[in-house]
Amino acid sequence: MKTMRDTITQLTLPTPYAVGDVHCYLIKGDRLSLVDAGVKTEDAWEALVQQLKDYGYSPDDVEQVILTHHHPDHMGLVERFPNLKLIAAHPKLRPWIERNEEFFSRYEKFFYDMYLEAGVPDKYFAILKSLKKPLKWTSKGGLDHVLVEGDPIPGHEEWKTIETPGHAQSHISFYRSADVSLIGGDHLLEHISSNPLLEPPFEKGEKRPRPMLQYRASMEKLLKREIGTVYPGHGKIFEGAHELICSRLKKQEERAEKVLNMFGDKSLSAYEVCKQLFPKHIETQFGLTMSETLGQLDYLEQQRKLTFKYEGERKLYYVNR
DSSP states (O other), X not given: OOOOOOEEEEEEEOOSSTTOOEEEEEEESSSEEEEOOOOSSHHHHHHHHHHHHHTTOOGGGOOEEEOSOOOHHHHTTGGGOTTOOEEEEOGGGHHHHTTOHHHHHHHHHHHHHHHHHTTOOGGGGGGGGGTTGGGGGSOOOOOOEEOOTTOXXXXXXXXXXXXXXXXXXXXXXXXXXXXXXXXXXXXXOSSSOOOOOOOOXXXXXXXXXXXXXXXXXXXXXHHTSOOOOXXXXXXXXXXXXXXXXXXXXXXXXXXXXXXXXXXXXXXXXXXXXHHHHOTTTTTTSHHHHHHHHHHHHHHHHHTTSEEXXXXXXXXXXXXXX
16 A cells, blocks of 8 residues: 555534534645635634644644535635635636626526426525525635646645536545545535535536436446545545445435336426425425436436426426337
8 A cells, every 4th residue: 555645634613504514624745735614604613723723733724725516514714714825626616716796697597497497386486586695604715726537636646636526516526546535525425315406507508417417427436446434524434435325326216216106197397296206395495305306307317218398488207108
């Protein structure tokens, strides 16, 4: 086994979200780096400062922040580090940290059009007004260095980037071949399955991403590597990644089969499927349940088990016989 120079330390910060605490990882090598940066609350900042102190550091010592993806609980405190020399992430994180207004306008328009296509009732369109609310929990700044497939973390050449879109279009993970360790962000969590979340196309005019298909492809990519310890964004550090991945893929296929069985000879909109699939959660977690539903429909469409037609603006799915 190769000699490893970098050391990795888990820091755990509170969040205001149902998912609970989020983890950041302090990497000491040629530079002192932090992978992910919690959510922008004073509670999170105080927890981070104290844990850095416990390991003999202060925020002044952190030289760079590496971000696994753009969600607020992972990049909220970036702007609080006074001596930061570099912020690195996937290029698709850029509009989120730079607060690109043109991108956010397209973001809102994307969901408006998608809700129309999915047959969503008018009462849910009010949600569109709150799409930018999570920005209060996150940082604004610039992206100094982009990381794509195979790129090393600057100052930590042992850690190579793996693009793992699905949960977020900007999602990347980091792999160290010396001990087959993985810093997995939210892509692979031991206690819960990550939600593949709908997002608009990165560039105007592109087709919308298919996050469930991306999530499956990213999982299958990991199966091609030996993986030992996984350092996740939430939950406990764990091993046995391949078994977990196979289980997650199988459960997704089982849920897709459940969706397929809803159709019979009927045609259904995505909203009608969502109501049946998540009768208890559609009201309180509308965005998540619609993302999951459209993900299953995308999968069944890819498998050629469903096809579709349009009735006005509504997209209706039916069994492909």
